[in-house]
Amino acid sequence: MNKLFQSAAIILFASTLFILQTAAAATAVPAPPKVNAAAYLVSDFDSGELLVAENVDVKIEPASLTKIMTVYVVAAELAAGNIKLDDQVLVSEAAWRMEGSRMFIEVGKQISVHDLLLGAIIQSGNDASVALAEHVAGSEEVFAGLMNQHAERLGMKNTHFMNSTGLPHEEHYTTARDMALLGAALIQDFPDIYAMHSMKEFTYNNIRQINRNRMLWWDETADGIKTGHTENAGFCLVASAVREGMRLISVVVGAESDNARAKATQSILNYGFRFFETRRVYPAGGEVSAVKVWKGASEQLRLGVAQDLYLTIPRGRFDELDAVITPEEAIAAPIEKGAVKGSLRISLDGKLLAERPLQALEGVPEGSLFKRLQDEFRLLIE
Numbered sequence: 001m002n003k004l005f006q007s008a009a010i011i012l013f014a015s016t017l018f019i020l021q022t023a024a025a026a027t028a029v030p031a032p033p034k035v036n037a038a039a040y041l042v043s044d045f046d047s048g049e050l051l052v053a054e055n056v057d058v059k060i061e062p063a064s065l066t067k068i069m070t071v072y073v074v075a076a077e078l079a080a081g082n083i084k085l086d087d088q089v090l091v092s093e094a095a096w097r098m099e100g101s102r103m104f105i106e107v108g109k110q111i112s113v114h115d116l117l118l119g120a121i122i123q124s125g126n127d128a129s130v131a132l133a134e135h136v137a138g139s140e141e142v143f144a145g146l147m148n149q150h151a152e153r154l155g156m157k158n159t160h161f162m163n164s165t166g167l168p169h170e171e172h173y174t175t176a177r178d179m180a181l182l183g184a185a186l187i188q189d190f191p192d193i194y195a196m197h198s199m200k201e202f203t204y205n206n207i208r209q210i211n212r213n214r215m216l217w218w219d220e221t222a223d224g225i226k227t228g229h230t231e232n233a234g235f236c237l238v239a240s241a242v243r244e245g246m247r248l249i250s251v252v253v254g255a256e257s258d259n260a261r262a263k264a265t266q267s268i269l270n271y272g273f274r275f276f277e278t279r280r281v282y283p284a285g286g287e288v289s290a291v292k293v294w295k296g297a298s299e300q301l302r303l304g305v306a307q308d309l310y311l312t313i314p315r316g317r318f319d320e321l322d323a324v325i326t327p328e329e330a331i332a333a334p335i336e337k338g339a340v341k342g343s344l345r346i347s348l349d350g351k352l353l354a355e356r357p358l359q360a361l362e363g364v365p366e367g368s369l370f371k372r373l374q375d376e377f378r379l380l381i382e
Helices: 002-027 061-079 113-121 126-137 142-151 176-188 191-198 260-274 369-381
Strands: 039-044 050-055 088-089 111-114 200-204 209-210 222-230 236-242 248-257 276-282 287-290 299-303 309-314 320-326 340-348 351-362
Touching: 039 176, 039 260, 050 260, 061 113, 061 126, 061 142, 061 191, 061 222, 061 236, 088 126, 111 113, 113 126, 113 200, 113 222, 126 142, 142 320, 176 191, 176 200, 176 222, 176 236, 176 248, 200 222, 222 260, 236 260, 260 276, 276 369, 287 340, 299 340, 309 340, 309 351
Parallel strands: none
Antiparallel strands: 039 050, 039 248, 088 111, 200 209, 222 236, 236 248, 276 309, 287 299, 299 351, 320 340, 340 351
16 A cells, blocks of 8 residues: 555656646747847847847948838838839939949949839839839938838837938938838838849849849748948848748847858747747737726627737747626617727737727627616626
8 A cells, every 4th residue: 555655756746847847848938049249139020029139229331221110111112103113214424424333233224113113122122212212202312211210100200211222321220120110111111122122143234143042942941131231330131930830030230240240130030939939819800808898789899909910929838828807887879889898908928019999890789778877787787
């Protein structure tokens, strides 16, 4: 009997130890790696959560990361129907004479918007960027105004553009955080144009031009976004990758070399994918809760969130999320669809991760006179 009891105790202890070890493995998140760069970050595309952050709000020289916004503005003009991909652009002398990286367009020749986009994205051509700017806005100066308008709309609070190329200017600056916002907006708003950023090469005028983003060769899950380099800015890279349905965006600025920026990017992206997961907790328009309605044609009201709610949390801890739903007291008809009638708060380990208003998923008209009088009486006695 004693041996049986001892065996059971050993089994119980081993099981408990296994559970504790498994829980520890699921919740342990080490500090992110330190990389040799002036600023860097990793953010989740769906939730916007920063998983790695170093000097993310320090103003930096964006170099050719600028061309992410150049492409964004062109994509917006395409979507609005103001220009077309097959538009033929007459190359100006100003575009042809641009210094720095080039796709080798020739003055006086015509080239399509499509090919100019490839030249700006893959070859990082300053000549292509200026040609696009002039086609869209008539001049690069006016185009820069469009860039700044989009930056403000996207919430890029510490960014100002003076040109379409990223050539140095004292009033031309951004931050790592703003570049991540811009990269996410490009992916979200213009997926067809973003797809061009995964192309490893293209040929124009019999010249084979190679994408400078090493991540496209190193990591099969990477699909963009843009490199940049000047003497002052150092080597920069905004990248994005998707693994198991989770998309992360990274920004590395001020690295010492082309190889260094790619290694730093690989390191911080691997960290984000290894230790975190992103889940859609509640879909837009889906029911989060149902609450009682007084004086209405319906007895219940379904409440939900207006937009998909994504959360990025340490791997293995999804079931530990604590959701608190607080509806308004005594909700009475009439109720319009979309009216805020409660709140949702989601926490982990006592830390608030998200707070959202809960909206009526449908309208509820007033009930009959008898129903209204009946509920009025019930409210008085409750």
